Amino acid sequence: MSNAWESEHILPEPVITMRDLHKFYRSASVEYHALRGIDLTINEGEFVSIMGPSGSGKTTLMNIIGLLDNLSSGYYELQGIDSSDLSDTSRAALRNRTIGFVFQSFNLLPQMNLIDNVALPMLYAGVSLRERRERAREALSHVELDRWSEHRPTEISGGQQQRVAVARAMVMRPSILLADEPTGNLDSKSAEAVLKLFHELHDLGVTVIIITHDINVAHHAERLIELFDGKVSNDSLQATHHEKKAGLS
Amino acid sequence: MIRERISNAWQMLMGNKGRSILTMLGIIVGIASVITVVAVGEGAKDAVLGQFDQVGASSLLVGVSSGQATENDYLTADDVDAVRNLVTELRFVSVDYQLIGRTDKFGDSTAIFVTGVDQDWMRISNLTVTDGRQFSLPELDRSGASIILEEETAERLYPGRSPIGETLEINRRGKLLEVEIVGVGHSIVSQLSGWTGMDVDRLMIVYMPLSTTIDLGGGEPRFSSIIAMAQSPDRLEATGEQIVQVLENRHGNQGENMYRVTETAQLLEQADLVANVFTNFIAIVAAISLLVGGIGVMNIMLVSVTERTREIGLRKALGATMNDIMWQFLFESSILTFIGGV
Ligand SMILES: Nc1ncnc2c1ncn2[C@@H]1O[C@H](COP(=O)(O)OP(=O)(O)O)[C@@H](O)[C@H]1O
Ligand SMILES: [Mg+2]
Numbered sequence: 001m002s003n004a005w006e007s008e009h010i011l012p013e014p015v016i017t018m019r020d021l022h023k024f025y026r027s028a029s030v031e032y033h034a035l036r037g038i039d040l041t042i043n044e045g046e047f048v049s050i051m052g053p054s055g056s057g058k059t060t061l062m063n064i065i066g067l068l069d070n071l072s073s074g075y076y077e078l079q080g081i082d083s084s085d086l087s088d089t090s091r092a093a094l095r096n097r098t099i100g101f102v103f104q105s106f107n108l109l110p111q112m113n114l115i116d117n118v119a120l121p122m123l124y125a126g127v128s129l130r131e132r133r134e135r136a137r138e139a140l141s142h143v144e145l146d147r148w149s150e151h152r153p154t155e156i157s158g159g160q161q162q163r164v165a166v167a168r169a170m171v172m173r174p175s176i177l178l179a180d181e182p183t184g185n186l187d188s189k190s191a192e193a194v195l196k197l198f199h200e201l202h203d204l205g206v207t208v209i210i211i212t213h214d215i216n217v218a219h220h221a222e223r224l225i226e227l228f229d230g231k232v233s234n235d236s237l238q239a240t241h242h243e244k245k246a247g248l249s
Numbered sequence: 250m251i252r253e254r255i256s257n258a259w260q261m262l263m264g265n266k267g268r269s270i271l272t273m274l275g276i277i278v279g280i281a282s283v284i285t286v287v288a289v290g291e292g293a294k295d296a297v298l299g300q301f302d303q304v305g306a307s308s309l310l311v312g313v314s315s316g317q318a319t320e321n322d323y324l325t326a327d328d329v330d331a332v333r334n335l336v337t338e339l340r341f342v343s344v345d346y347q348l349i350g351r352t353d354k355f356g357d358s359t360a361i362f363v364t365g366v367d368q369d370w371m372r373i374s375n376l377t378v379t380d381g382r383q384f385s386l387p388e389l390d391r392s393g394a395s396i397i398l399e400e401e402t403a404e405r406l407y408p409g410r411s412p413i414g415e416t417l418e419i420n421r422r423g424k425l426l427e428v429e430i431v432g433v434g435h436s437i438v439s440q441l442s443g444w445t446g447m448d449v450d451r452l453m454i455v456y457m458p459l460s461t462t463i464d465l466g467g468g469e470p471r472f473s474s475i476i477a478m479a480q481s482p483d484r485l486e487a488t489g490e491q492i493v494q495v496l497e498n499r500h501g502n503q504g505e506n507m508y509r510v511t512e513t514a515q516l517l518e519q520a521d522l523v524a525n526v527f528t529n530f531i532a533i534v535a536a537i538s539l540l541v542g543g544i545g546v547m548n549i550m551l552v553s554v555t556e557r558t559r560e561i562g563l564r565k566a567l568g569a570t571m572n573d574i575m576w577q578f579l580f581e582s583s584i585l586t587f588i589g590g591v
Contacts, residue, residue: 068566089570096568107563111264123253124568168567 012043014077015176015207016065021074023060023230034060036230038074042209044175047202047240049218050211052227058211061227062180065209066099067091079175096125100169100206102194104181106161108153108168115140115149118168125172139167143197159190166197176207183217195220254573258580269585272549276589279545282538290531307482308373310345310511311492312474322500322507323471326463331499332475336491338484342477343370346459348466350421355406361419361453363396365462373478374436376456381413381432384458388431392460397432399454406453421465428457485512554578 183191489510
């Protein structure tokens, strides 16, 4: 498995491959068909936005990409590995090493200070205490919050919390960053700061996937995938903010 | 690695001190109440049974079964002497003689429940004095006008002070007797009274020399039962049979089944039965509180698992396996239960 953090330049190689993927939610009385045949390939190093109205299946798709939920039928391959072959332990390990998650509601643990929050993924990877502290501090200083490392999440603003969440997502040096509505709870200035971090990661070679229903956020990506009613309704490359800005200046 | 997981669990607990302390308080109260309930139950059982232990396993009561009994079948002082002389394996023998008098000393006419005692009676019934003194031998032999008040009666009539030296007048069918209170004590009679349904709260229970009591009762009394103590518990049955034989010979009522033997061991068994009902009740209460406590802890853990689905989801996203999560909860609840239990 190639690691985006170490390779300067690579040939496009699929990290996510989905074929005719379906997801049903079953409860005692009702069955809901949330994903209705997704065909999708995302290559290493892409910056992708997934858009769609509420209820169109975006979060469901992200949970399946992130191995947090099982698909009902079809095929899903993550970094060349067929997801149906994976045990709970290997799923956890694969998530731990290849995917960094960022959520709409930050999801920092209020019981822990920021540096321990950032270090948490490394606990599950079995990294030594000393290295955990070191790398967590490094990641916090990258998002310019190392001054707050001993503080609790409740003591900082939402924008700062989301930057801590990004630091936590990148601390294991994953090849994929999965963000579900990362700016949904942020003001535009904080949103810009978080998106800037995403661009930095993308520049390092990380595959960035942002789920959003904000068209301005979606325009940061090179590729826009639109979901409607559990199907891909549109999939196109687009000029990004970056390129537009570069074109203007 | 385990050390790190424990310290992570500890960190989570410390990060939510309020809930941790409340959870722990629940566990502490739960465990404490179970311990208390069980201890109280055991203590109460011991106390109840302890009272009967004093009676000894070797005393018995031979009574007239009053159904078809005639005046002739009832017992006299001579019967007691005969039993004393003829039954070899006897240690003590006395009569069960009680009468009810009245006194005006405490406002309206108060009923006095007088038990006549002699030396043997005091041995068998274990009359123990806690204030003042026992009856002296001359008092017992020569109809001394002294009484010993039952403890609860003394407490009720002379709250907070000693009744020793006080006198009172007992009226029995117009016959008056002035007596002096020389002691306060308790015997198996007062202890049994609770079991026999005597209303201790309203009755005045006193002990008085048997001869004095007989005089007050009006000469030649007939007794309904005699009490005795055998040499040893295993001779109890034989002793009972011998006493019945002596009595039947003297009254000429052989084969009429006029006298019934009750061993205090049987009373003991009854008391044991009552105590067992009590213990079972306590056990059920304890079981219920344990169940309630257990459900409480389970509920707290369930609530915390439910309210922490978000945290569980997050930890999974960060690479925790289901095992990791289970261990975390196990560590957290173990730490809480351990500290709470201690
Ligand atoms: N766990 C679940 N059980 C049942 N239905 C669900 C569950 N999660 C999502 N759904 C349903 O699936 C559909 C897609 O949900 P979701 O993927 O969260 O949409 P989006 O993120 O695009 O708003 C919605 O109609 C939602 O009600
Ligand atoms: Mg969603």
